[in-house]
Amino acid sequence: MQMSISSQSGPVYLDVFMPIGGDPLIKSARGGVLIVPGVGDNRQVPQLLNLSEAFARTGLIVMDMTTPTLMAYDISVQDTDATVQAFKKLESLPGMAGRHSGMIAFSGGVPLTCFAAADPRIRDEVAYIAAFGGYFDTTTLLEALGSRSITIDGKTEAWHPIDIPIQVLTNMTTKDFSYDEQTTLRTALASDAQPLTGTQLQSLSPGAQAVYHLLKGDEPHQAARNIQLLPLKIQKLLTDLSPKRVIKDIRAPIFLLHDRNDGSLPVTETREFDAALTQLRHKHEYVEFHIFDHVEVRSGLNVGQLAGDGFHLFSILDNLLYTGS
Numbered sequence: 001m002q003m004s005i006s007s008q009s010g011p012v013y014l015d016v017f018m019p020i021g022g023d024p025l026i027k028s029a030r031g032g033v034l035i036v037p038g039v040g041d042n043r044q045v046p047q048l049l050n051l052s053e054a055f056a057r058t059g060l061i062v063m064d065m066t067t068p069t070l071m072a073y074d075i076s077v078q079d080t081d082a083t084v085q086a087f088k089k090l091e092s093l094p095g096m097a098g099r100h101s102g103m104i105a106f107s108g109g110v111p112l113t114c115f116a117a118a119d120p121r122i123r124d125e126v127a128y129i130a131a132f133g134g135y136f137d138t139t140t141l142l143e144a145l146g147s148r149s150i151t152i153d154g155k156t157e158a159w160h161p162i163d164i165p166i167q168v169l170t171n172m173t174t175k176d177f178s179y180d181e182q183t184t185l186r187t188a189l190a191s192d193a194q195p196l197t198g199t200q201l202q203s204l205s206p207g208a209q210a211v212y213h214l215l216k217g218d219e220p221h222q223a224a225r226n227i228q229l230l231p232l233k234i235q236k237l238l239t240d241l242s243p244k245r246v247i248k249d250i251r252a253p254i255f256l257l258h259d260r261n262d263g264s265l266p267v268t269e270t271r272e273f274d275a276a277l278t279q280l281r282h283k284h285e286y287v288e289f290h291i292f293d294h295v296e297v298r299s300g301l302n303v304g305q306l307a308g309d310g311f312h313l314f315s316i317l318d319n320l321l322y323t324g325s
Contacts, residue, residue, distance in 0.1 A: 007081045009067065012085060019056050031101055032091065032102075035109075038109045040073060042064075052064055067079050070109070091125065107132075123252070126252040133258055135242075136244050137272060139238045142214055144269075165264050176231070211230065214227070255284065
């Protein structure tokens with residue numbers, strides 16, 4: 001069932017999967033889950049459909065949501081209200097009276113679920129958050145892109161992001177530049193673009209140059225300096241778009257999942273998320289995988305890989321159902 005609702009930032013598109021048949025496979029699982037599948041239009045992605053249908057078979061009412069901003073490969077704090085309104089709509093559906101609902105987010109959907117779960121309108125109603133392949137601090141994420149490296153257990157290793165996070169961060173960080181600078185940056189940071197010449201670079205403002213170098217990754221040893229050169233508006237935007245900003249206001253337990261070799265968003269972001277929650281003594285779990293291509297299961301895996309990580313995945317899904325029941 002498809003529907004749309006209104007929010008402060010515009011329409012919210014919802015796909016609802018209702019339980020079919022009699023009693024659910026897990027009798028205590030009657031409840032709901034809001035899924036925010038990240039940037040792009042993922043409504044027909046087979047793995048998302050399979051997941052939504054599988055949850056519905058357990059007895060959950062499942063709602064997948066997206067917005068025009070997410071579909072345009074962008075993330076905005078304004079979509080917090082869209083997420084809150086979607087959650088409230090889920091809670092109002094027939095059969096949901098007296099039931100609990102949680103939220104599952106993938107990739108760029110993670111900040112929106114965190115912002116919504118911290119919102120006073122629903123924070124006492126959210127049963128749990130599951131954050132898969134997301135990020136914690138937009139500034140450290142941008143620095144990782146700029147340096148093309150991450151530091152794990154005290155050791156620095158190369159990290160080469162795929163094109164999508166570069167596209168999303170380009171859309172996020174260039175809005176306040178002049179039209180000409182926006183056009184130059186968005187063209188120059190496209191996946192098949194040639195590097196800017198020295199003359200072209202000099203025509204940009206220092207802040208626009210910093211954005212270019214960070215997202216192009218052509219000054220890996222100057223990433224921290226280029227972060228400091230960003231205009232104050234962009235630095236505030238990075239803070240505003242970070243789940244780190246709201247974790248003290250979230251009351252629901254949080255389940256963190258990330259693949260060790262994620263090429264979209266670095267695993268270090270979720271490790272930082274885990275460390276911060278541990279310091280706050282916030283109820284949470286963290287599971288690290290080796291079978292995912294960002295948030296989709298990789299093909300060609302051997303039985304041992306599937307068995308080991310599959311057990312951990314099943315365990316955390318079981319915990320989600322139990323927490324939401």
